[in-house]
Amino acid sequence: MQVYQDKQGLQAAIVGLKKKSKIVGLVPTMGALHEGHLSLVEQAHQVCDAIVVSIFVNPTQFNNASDLEKYPRTLEDDLALLEKNYKNLIIFAPQENEIYGEEITSEKFNFGNLAFQMEGKFRDGHFDGVGTILKRLFDIVRPDKAFFGEKDFQQLLIVKKLVQLTQQEVEVIGCPISRENNGLARSSRNKRLTATEIEKAGFIYEILKKAEKKFGTKDALLVKQEMEEHFKNSQDFLDLEYFEISDAETLKPISEGFDHRKKYRAFVAAYANDVRLIDNIALN
Numbered sequence: 001m002q003v004y005q006d007k008q009g010l011q012a013a014i015v016g017l018k019k020k021s022k023i024v025g026l027v028p029t030m031g032a033l034h035e036g037h038l039s040l041v042e043q044a045h046q047v048c049d050a051i052v053v054s055i056f057v058n059p060t061q062f063n064n065a066s067d068l069e070k071y072p073r074t075l076e077d078d079l080a081l082l083e084k085n086y087k088n089l090i091i092f093a094p095q096e097n098e099i100y101g102e103e104i105t106s107e108k109f110n111f112g113n114l115a116f117q118m119e120g121k122f123r124d125g126h127f128d129g130v131g132t133i134l135k136r137l138f139d140i141v142r143p144d145k146a147f148f149g150e151k152d153f154q155q156l157l158i159v160k161k162l163v164q165l166t167q168q169e170v171e172v173i174g175c176p177i178s179r180e181n182n183g184l185a186r187s188s189r190n191k192r193l194t195a196t197e198i199e200k201a202g203f204i205y206e207i208l209k210k211a212e213k214k215f216g217t218k219d220a221l222l223v224k225q226e227m228e229e230h231f232k233n234s235q236d237f238l239d240l241e242y243f244e245i246s247d248a249e250t251l252k253p254i255s256e257g258f259d260h261r262k263k264y265r266a267f268v269a270a271y272a273n274d275v276r277l278i279d280n281i282a283l284n
């Protein structure tokens with residue numbers, strides 16, 4: 001495993017690979033790695049000759065200083081986990097100044113409607129921060145393919161839009177959500193939950209499965225309302241921020257009825273104490 005903190009060293013290694021016409025994949029992460037990340041590396045392995053895993057807690061995508069401060073940073077464990085599972089990975093684990101220099105600020109992007117829904121509504125500036133780091137990572141690594149989990153489905157659509165806007169030549173690949181035994185979507189933030197809390201947070205997936213079952217049997221707005229009520233009345237651990245049923249392409253929230261030609265997904269954001277969890281599911 002090769003570990004680089006500087007762009008120059010990393011880029012020299014990548015130039016060598018490109019000269020040999022190797023397909024380079026990028027798995028961007030913020031560390032605190034878990035099986036979900038390994039599943040992204042696994043997918044990358046199927047279709048790439050060389051894989052770069054970036055580990056960088058990106059400050060500009062946090063709209064809340066305490067969330068950034070509490071975000072788990074476990075670089076040594078992350079490297080050990082990757083080393084144990086894969087022999088030939090290239091790791092890029094830069095410091096903030098390697099990416100941002102003296103000015104830790106976001107560029108502004110026009111992601112259109114995609115950025116105004118759900119995460120965009122509740123996390124001001126989040127997607128500009130995500131766009132900023134990914135544009136820079138794509139420029140540094142020049143990957144042929146980049147891999148993202150569908151847990152952050154809105155992010156996945158934003159990244160596809162980013163690549164269009166910036167005309168970067170990278171194929172963006174969405175990968176299935178990796179889940180705990182009780183269905184809770186795997187997330188680095190789960191490291192801040194106890195085993196009991198993880199058990200209780202499985203309620204999010206229960207609700208998504210319920211919504212999937214109900215979708216199409218009655219008006220979608222009633223399904224949404226019912227799920228919101230379940231959150232309020234069936235448990236007192238999770239604090240719901242939003243439950244939304246939206247067009248899976250535009251992310252516009254559904255109005256009455258639905259168009260059978262379109263794909264829809266249900267999306268949830270909820271707090272487990274001060275840990276913010278998100279998840280989603282395809283409904284049709």
Ligand code: PAF
Pocket residue numbers: 028029030056058061130133134152155
């Ligand atoms: O999904 C994440 O972990 C982050 O948003 C990403 C894509 C690594 C950018 O910092």
